Amino acid sequence: MRLLTHNLLMCNLKTCAGQNFPLALQANEISEENTEFNLVLTQKMLGKLDWKAFHRVADSLGHTLPEELTPEDQNNDELMQRLHHLLFNIVVLSGTLTCQSCGRAYPIDKGIPNMLLEDSEEA
């Protein structure tokens, strides 16, 4: 799971609607890829991203980012390269995603987050 995908995942339980995001990430195993810097894709992604959630998850992995992103930041090459690396190149291979509202933990295994609910939780 890449951090850009973390930005799309919420607790799947209906009872958590409204306070199901972002999920807290515990990363046990991370691999760092090194795909080439792609400014166009990074800028597109910033238009979609919930910055607060991304800021928080990056922080939990020890990467401090600015509290807010200004339009000028989009031209800051060094920052853009860092964001590209964080969004696209960091892959969480194993760990957990935990709902801050209900405590439900969703495992990440072989790089794939498992959002499936048990039958008893489905209602």
Add this chain to the structure above:
Amino acid sequence: MAVNLKHITKNDRQQVYPPSQDTFLLIDSVVSDLSYIQQIDPCFVIEIGVGSGAVLTTLAMNQSFQSVFIGVDINPKATLLAKSTLELNNCKNYDIVNGDIFRQKGFFNKIDVIICNPPYVITSKEEFEECQKRKDISSSFAGGEDGREFIDKLFDFAYKALSDKGVMYMLFEEHNGSFPGKVLSEQRVGCEGLAVIRMGKEQIREALG
């Protein structure tokens, strides 16, 4: 360059919907419409029910637009196979999620292109619900009454998930009915009449009724 699927074993084929005629019809139709996708300039492309990963991998291998490719499937075996298909074909900027797509509300308003070859086979409502719970290969087929139950849920999800410029490419079978949109291709395979349609957000809303 065509997608390499040689790693898919006999065992995989019993547990995951294997690349089939509908899969290839969907691939050919979307590839024939690449110029439309290019013009949308998508950021997120998702495949709902990624299965073996053949469709998503073909798109991710195509370098004619820059985006992120996310495959979602309810069947854990499918997600593992799709991931290895993407890896084997040296794709970049992809991710795989194991989950029920209809619970992924975090996708709302963010997705620019949805691709889906849904479970479209006519079954009873009970069988559809049972198969959705099993999260195995049976979830690939069972589509409920008129094979429309998954499709109707898909319209509702797609309408909420797509960005304003977003589109959905969906395969369907003639018994499912007809839908507003642009039919890109049609093919008869045995007793099935398959078609692939491209629907914009407004057309999806119309289909929702």
